[in-house]
């Protein structure tokens with residue numbers, strides 16, 4: 001069998017799961033392929049990755065091509081700190097304005113559309129743009145950033161005292177629905193999983209164990225995150241307590257609520273059921 005190609009989102013949100021693999025604390029002889037979420041989504045759907053964390057909305061767009069690994073996600077219960085809308089005006093005053101959305105995200109762009117349509121009841125014009133706060137804010141009145149880009153931009157706003165409002169979409173989603181929000185799922189290619197069921201179960205277990213090992217040494221994660229991003233320690237300590245990787249019933253309910261709104265907004269074509277490896 002060819003070496004496993006495993007995707008890794010190049011943001012801090014993945015560190016708890018990949019730290020143990022990067023450090024060899026858990027042996028993994030496949031290949032780690034790093035990138036922003038939209039690159040991993042594309043590589044996976046083109047058949048160039050066996051497993052990857054992918055934007056949760058992509059599962060709903062291609063349920064026939066993938067299976068969800070159990071017990072893993074990238075999620076938060078309310079405030080998430082890395083999915084942020086920066087704006088010149090309060091969100092409810094953005095009617096008719098242009099909002100730039102990062103080309104690195106799929107899920108959060110849909111989440112923003114859902115929130116504007118169903119929660120804020122405001123119509124805005126969305127334009128994709130590379131993730132750079134200054135350029136984005138020069139082109140419009142709002143900028144959606146995710147991951148480390150969002151966290152760095154937030155620091156820039158604080159340190160330079162920029163006159164921008166910052167809306168946390170995880171918090172907005174919680175205020176709107178009362179639910180948790182699942183941003184990413186670990187997906188495995190359906191053809192691969194069906195042809196190699198034992199390897200699939202072993203890979204699911206390996207990733208779950210890696211996360212257990214990673215989370216068991218939070219100080220090491222924080223030090224590594226600091227070296228990688230230069231973000232202040234209190235920001236990192238806060239982030240690793242609010243970013244979650246669980247996928248129990250309450251997370252699944254939050255995800256299905258999100259899919260329902262995406263369906264109502266015409267973003268996905270049908271209501272999806274979650275096909276989770278090892279569960280029938």
Ligand SMILES: C=C(O[C@@H]1C=C(C(=O)O)C=C[C@H]1O)C(=O)O
Nearest residue numbers: 037055082105106107108147183
């Ligand atoms: C919480 C996050 O989760 C993610 C958001 C994604 C998206 O919006 O498509 C995809 C993968 C994750 O990186 C984040 O990036 O900040």
